[in-house]
Amino acid sequence: AKTEGKNTWQRYQDEMHEAMLRRLEMRSALNEAVAGGQMRLRFQPIIDLPTGDVAGLEALVRWQHPVRGLLGPNEFIELSEENGSVVAIGGWVLREALTTFAHWRTTEAGRPMRYVSVNVSARQFRTPGFVDEVREVLSETGADPRWLLLEVTESLVLHDADQVWADLRELRAMGVRIAIDDFGTGYSSLSYLSNMPVDVLKIDKSFIDDILHNPQQMALVETIVSLARTLELAVVAEGIELDGHRTALAEMGCSYGQGYLFSKPVTSDEFLEYLRTQSSA
Numbered sequence: 001a002k003t004e005g006k007n008t009w010q011r012y013q014d015e016m017h018e019a020m021l022r023r024l025e026m027r028s029a030l031n032e033a034v035a036g037g038q039m040r041l042r043f044q045p046i047i048d049l050p051t052g053d054v055a056g057l058e059a060l061v062r063w064q065h066p067v068r069g070l071l072g073p074n075e076f077i078e079l080s081e082e083n084g085s086v087v088a089i090g091g092w093v094l095r096e097a098l099t100t101f102a103h104w105r106t107t108e109a110g111r112p113m114r115y116v117s118v119n120v121s122a123r124q125f126r127t128p129g130f131v132d133e134v135r136e137v138l139s140e141t142g143a144d145p146r147w148l149l150l151e152v153t154e155s156l157v158l159h160d161a162d163q164v165w166a167d168l169r170e171l172r173a174m175g176v177r178i179a180i181d182d183f184g185t186g187y188s189s190l191s192y193l194s195n196m197p198v199d200v201l202k203i204d205k206s207f208i209d210d211i212l213h214n215p216q217q218m219a220l221v222e223t224i225v226s227l228a229r230t231l232e233l234a235v236v237a238e239g240i241e242l243d244g245h246r247t248a249l250a251e252m253g254c255s256y257g258q259g260y261l262f263s264k265p266v267t268s269d270e271f272l273e274y275l276r277t278q279s280s281a
């Protein structure tokens with residue numbers, strides 16, 4: 001038992017060491033990732049729940065790491081916030097997403113879609129010149145500002161209010177729309193909500209997961225949906241995995257939904273294929 005204990009401790013130390021090295025290696029590799037052409041996008045449809053049409057899509061970043069393979073954002077976005085590389089990554093995502101969407105939107109396949117949703121990290125949003133960068137990318141890609149929905153976090157909108165709200169207002173004056181991502185996981189107060197310069201609330205998956213088995217959870221989501229209606233905001237429910245989720249949300253008047261029931265995030269080719277099957281259905 002004694003040697004076993006030592007082995008466990010040794011293994012623990014090795015794992016800690018390995019994790020630390022991995023973070024260090026990832027941090028420096030992240031700085032090269034955009035310039036090295038290692039970022040990728042995946043696209044997930046957003047569905048108009050009453051009609052079933054594809055209303056738009058969300059662009060989700062991936063990192064094609066030279067050794068570790070394709071990594072999801074949960075494995076590197078936090079690190080990139082820490083070392084600042086999220087600014088370059090976010091800029092790349094914005095340009096790539098709008099270029100792709102503008103191309104689709106002006107060809108037959110993509111014409112019915114209304115918008116592309118792009119995640120913006122708090123650090124990226126607060127970097128001076130962000131609004132100008134959005135304006136530049138819109139004009140370079142020839143995209144209509146109304147095609148762009150920027151997803152920001154609840155905490156960004158709650159803190160730093162003055163400058164952030166001024167920038168949000170400027171973006172909206174250009175025609176860009178703003179969504180609060182993962183709504184409900186932060187601490188929005190009612191008084192804030194009624195004045196926030198935003199257009200859309202996205203309800204986090206964690207609220208949706210359990211609605212079919214937990215009446216309180218269902219009531220909570222209904223409350224958010226009716227609150228949004230009072231505030232004249234559109235609502236997107238994320239994490240719709242079951243047909244029962246879709247039906248319940250449509251019944252309570254939730255306008256949009258996103259989730260594996262419709263499609264996982266997929267490559268651009270797969271997304272176009274998905275659009276084709278939808279329009280012929």
Ligand code: C2E
Nearest residue numbers: 060061072073074093119120121239240241258259260265
């Ligand atoms: P998010 O913005 O809440 O994006 C939705 C996440 O939920 C995506 O994970 C998506 O794949 C996943 N998802 C969607 N529907 C379902 C479902 O029905 N079931 C399950 N189990 N999952 C579902 P992903 O792509 O791993 O992204 C994770 C998070 O990383 C995003 O959460 C977002 O906060 C962040 N992120 C993604 N792309 C970017 C980006 O370009 N910039 C920044 N700053 N953050 C990003």
Ligand code: CA
Nearest residue numbers: 058119151181
């Ligand atoms: Ca999002």
Ligand code: CA
Nearest residue numbers: 181182202238
């Ligand atoms: Ca979300």
Ligand code: CA
Nearest residue numbers: 182204205238
């Ligand atoms: Ca989420």
